[in-house]
Structures are given as structure tokens and as C-alpha cells.
Amino acid sequence: MKTITLEWDKDLLNKYDISGPRYTSYPTALEFSEDYQREDYITCLNSVSTDKSLSLYIHIPFCQNICYYCACNKIITKDKSKSSEYVKYLIKEIQLVSKQLKAKTLRQIHWGGGTPTYLTMEQISEIMQTIRGCFTIPNESSTEISIEVDPRALAINDIKALSLLGFNRMSMGVQDFDPKVQASINRVQSFEMTRDMMVEARKHGFQSINLDLIYGLPHQTRDTFKATLDKVIEISPDRISVFNYAHLPHRFKPQRRINSSELPSAFEKLAIFEYIIKKLQANGYLYIGMDHFAKPNDELAIAQQNNCLHRNFQGYTTHEEYELIGVGVSSIGSIGGQYHQNIRDVEPYYEALSQDLLPTWRGASMSFDDKVRKAVIFGLICHFEISKKEIEETFAIDFNQYFRNELDLLTPFITDGLLKVDGEVIQVTNRGRLLIRNICMMFDIYLNEMQIIKSFSKVI
Numbered sequence: 001m002k003t004i005t006l007e008w009d010k011d012l013l014n015k016y017d018i019s020g021p022r023y024t025s026y027p028t029a030l031e032f033s034e035d036y037q038r039e040d041y042i043t044c045l046n047s048v049s050t051d052k053s054l055s056l057y058i059h060i061p062f063c064q065n066i067c068y069y070c071a072c073n074k075i076i077t078k079d080k081s082k083s084s085e086y087v088k089y090l091i092k093e094i095q096l097v098s099k100q101l102k103a104k105t106l107r108q109i110h111w112g113g114g115t116p117t118y119l120t121m122e123q124i125s126e127i128m129q130t131i132r133g134c135f136t137i138p139n140e141s142s143t144e145i146s147i148e149v150d151p152r153a154l155a156i157n158d159i160k161a162l163s164l165l166g167f168n169r170m171s172m173g174v175q176d177f178d179p180k181v182q183a184s185i186n187r188v189q190s191f192e193m194t195r196d197m198m199v200e201a202r203k204h205g206f207q208s209i210n211l212d213l214i215y216g217l218p219h220q221t222r223d224t225f226k227a228t229l230d231k232v233i234e235i236s237p238d239r240i241s242v243f244n245y246a247h248l249p250h251r252f253k254p255q256r257r258i259n260s261s262e263l264p265s266a267f268e269k270l271a272i273f274e275y276i277i278k279k280l281q282a283n284g285y286l287y288i289g290m291d292h293f294a295k296p297n298d299e300l301a302i303a304q305q306n307n308c309l310h311r312n313f314q315g316y317t318t319h320e321e322y323e324l325i326g327v328g329v330s331s332i333g334s335i336g337g338q339y340h341q342n343i344r345d346v347e348p349y350y351e352a353l354s355q356d357l358l359p360t361w362r363g364a365s366m367s368f369d370d371k372v373r374k375a376v377i378f379g380l381i382c383h384f385e386i387s388k389k390e391i392e393e394t395f396a397i398d399f400n401q402y403f404r405n406e407l408d409l410l411t412p413f414i415t416d417g418l419l420k421v422d423g424e425v426i427q428v429t430n431r432g433r434l435l436i437r438n439i440c441m442m443f444d445i446y447l448n449e450m451q452i453i454k455s456f457s458k459v460i
């Protein structure tokens with residue numbers, strides 16, 4: 001088995017600690033343009049041939065309480081009546097989109113947010129019925145139907161109801177189990193609540209259960225995070241995502257309620273991160289890439305092993321060949337060589353749909369150069385290695401000639417032992433894996449220094 005081992009080098013991490021994109025798309029959403037219009041999207045939907053399989057992303061923007069660290073597009077409200085209107089228009093959007101598609105085979109469904117479990121089981125069921133009415137799910141047991149769950153916003157009995165509706169994958173937000181950390185981010189969620197939810201999910205056949213953690217939050221230290229990780233390992237999720245908290249209060253208003261003097265120092269944060277990596281690897285988790293770890297028998301780890309791991313707006317995925325349709329406010333889809341994003345705010349989203357119009361906000365049609373660069377960036381981010389020959393054959397280019405400037409930019413990475421480049425391959429070393437974003441950035445034609453500083457979170 002190909003095992004990715006991370007090598008820890010504090011000096012190098014400090015040297016390369018700049019901000020950069022997470023590359024869930026290329027070009028990134030910053031490059032999407034409002035020149036891409038509804039008609040472009042309709043043409044794109046119409047062009048999908050019947051033999052293509054689809055992946056559907058459903059965005060539910062509501063949350064009951066605000067988590068102070070949050071940078072998502074969400075609506076905080078305790079007024080549950082707000083979701084009824086949203087469900088009505090979401091259903092309308094699913095129906096409108098399906099009418100434009102000849103392809104009907106759905107092989108992957110993902111519900112994200114916000115908080116999908118903010119909706120009642122009746123509302124979730126109504127949406128699932130609409131999906132089943134508009135599309136065909138050929139084999140329910142082999143179709144990934146996943147949902148992001150907030151254990152604070154779901155009754156434990158509803159896990160069974162979700163399973164009966166067809167859900168078979170789950171991701172739960174945790175962030176940290178320490179009570180002081182939880183209080184400082186306004187997300188109080190006991191270990192027992194998370195554990196019981198997990199046990200119940202397993203009982204009802206959920207696979208690939210993921211827990212989200214964040215390091216760099218107020219009051220976190222190596223010791224508090226050790227205690228959190230011990231509890232996480234005790235309940236043994238199949239996947240663990242460990243995100244770096246980026247404190248950007250000028251961009252994200254809720255973060256202004258976080259007292260920056262309570263944040264761990266850069267030194268402490270790096271020490272926490274080092275501890276996470278060593279602890280998870282020592283407990284049998286494989287490093288998949290970016291912020292993700294998985295058990296060796298999880299489908300992400302297996303896909304990486306088989307060189308068929310891919311990346312999209314939900315992070316790593318096992319299927320690139322599916323056309324991705326996004327529904328709900330702000331959702332992003334990817335079809336052929338085009339990206340499409342919906343309107344961000346609910347009122348204009350409702351207004352468009354009330355006129356039977358698809359709620360397009362913006363998008364991008366990938367150029368030839370975008371496609372070449374995407375193949376390089378996604379190859380590196382998923383497999384830490386690319387074959388120059390494969391890129392040359394796929395795109396009929398001379399790799400060394402096409403990327404002569406980029407290969408020059410890679411020189412410091414080679415000198416620092418982060419990368420090996422020869423006539424055949426570009427390979428990220430164990431030392432370089434944590435800095436994969438920095439390496440990918442060298443192939444990103446859209447980046448300039450100011451964008452890097454202003455628009456993205458720190459790489460570590």
C-alpha cells in the first residue's frame with residue numbers, strides 16, 4: 001500500500017507560511033464572472049449527454065446559532081417558518097434544472113450548509129422525493145448520499161429517519177471538545193452528544209463518517225487539543241478533517257466576537273498542528289492531503305491508492321467523471337469545462353425562481369490553459385505526483401516548454417527538498433506534502449501577490 005507519511009520541518013513551514021487557495025476548483029471562485037449568464041448555464045445543462053452520471057449538491061443556508069469562527073454563507077435564525085419558503089423554491093429549482101437535462105442518472109448526492117439538519121425530517125423527505133421524481137438513482141446502496149450533521153440540531157431518533165430516506169454518509173462538525181474553547185466560539189456540544197450520534201449512525205448503516213476539527217481557536221493549547229484528539233480517536237471516525245482557523249475579522253463579521261488576545265500564538269498553533277499529524281498517523285490514519293485524514297479502508301484512502309482520487313467543491317471525492325449540479329443559494333456546480341454559481345442571497349434567489357428562471361449569479365468557462373493547469377494542480381493535490389508525459393499526451397503540449405516559467409519558480413522548492421523534478425515526473429516529497437498549496441500556486445496563472453495576501457487563508 002502506498003503510504004503518505006508527513007515529515008515535520010518547522011523552519012520550512014514558517015518560511016512558506018503564506019496565504020493560498022484551497023483549490024476546490026481551478027480557476028478558483030474568485031475568477032468567476034457575471035458575464036457568465038443564465039443562458040450560458042442552460043446551454044451547458046442541455047449539452048450533458050444522456051450517458052453521463054450526475055452528482056447533486058444541495059445547499060441549506062440556515063443555522064440556529066452562530067459559531068463565531070464561521071466564514072460560510074449562512075442565515076442565522078430561530079424562526080423555523082423561514083425554511084418553508086426556502087424549501088418551496090429549492091424544489092422549484094430542482095425541477096427547473098432537471099427539465100434542462102437529458103441525463104437523469106444520479107450517483108452522488110451531498111447536502112451541505114449552513115445546517116441541513118435545520119430542516120424538519122418532513123422537509124428533507126419532501127426534497128428527497130422531488131429528487132427521486134426528477135432523477136433516477138439506479139443503485140441506492142452504491143450511491144453516496146451524504147449529509148452534514150450538526151449534532152446540536154438533530155434528535156438522535158432522526159438518524160434512523162435519515163437512513164430510511166437513503167442517507168448513507170455523514171459529516172459532523174465538532175471543532176473541539178474543550179468546554180472553554182467551545183464557550184469562546186459559541187458552539188457548545190458535549191462529547192457524549194457527538195459520540196451517541198456516531199454510535200446511532202453506525203447502527204443505521206452510515207459509512208465513511210467524518211468529524212471536522214479546527215486548530216488555532218481561542219484558548220487552545222497542545223494539552224487541550226491532546227484531550228480533544230483522545231476523545232476523537234476513542235469514537236474512531238472513518239475520516240477526520242482538521243482545518244486551520246483563519247482569523248480574518250475584517251472579512252467575516254462573526255469573527256469580531258473572537259478575542260484575538262485569546263488565540264494561540266503562531267508557535268503554539270504550529271505545535272498543535274504537529275501534534276495532530278503525529279497523533280493521527282500513530283493511530284492508523286492516513287494523510288490524504290490538505291486537511292484530510294482517513295482510515296486505510298475508507299473509500300477516500302482506497303481511491304488515492306488506486307490513483308482515482310479527485311477534488312471538487314466538497315473537498316476530496318472519489319468520482320470526477322460525474323457532472324456536478326449545485327442547487328440552493330450560493331451553490332456551485334461544474335459541468336464539462338464550465339463552472340456555475342447561484343445567487344448568494346435568498347430574496348433575489350426567490351425572485352428569480354418565482355418567475356421560473358434559474359437563479360444564476362456567475363460562472364466561468366474554462367480555457368484550454370485553465371484545463372491544462374487544472375490537470376497539473378489537481379494531480380498534485382490529490383496524488384502528490386504528476387507525469388509530464390501524461391499531461392503532454394492529454395493536451396498535446398511540450399510540458400517543459402509550456403511550463404518553463406513555472407519550472408523556474410519551483411527551484412526553491414527543489415532546493416529545500418520539497419519537490420523532485422526530472423524528465424518524467426514532478427513528485428512532492430514527504431517534506432513537501434504539507435506545503436502542497438504553495439507548490440500548486442506556482443502553476444496558478446491568476447495569482448498575484450496582493451491576491452494571495454488578501455483573499456485566502458494561511459496555508460498552515
Ligand code: SF4
Pocket residue numbers: 062063065066067070071072074113114115150173
Ligand atoms: S459553522 Fe456551521 S453551524 Fe456554525 S454558523 Fe457556520 S455554518 Fe452554521
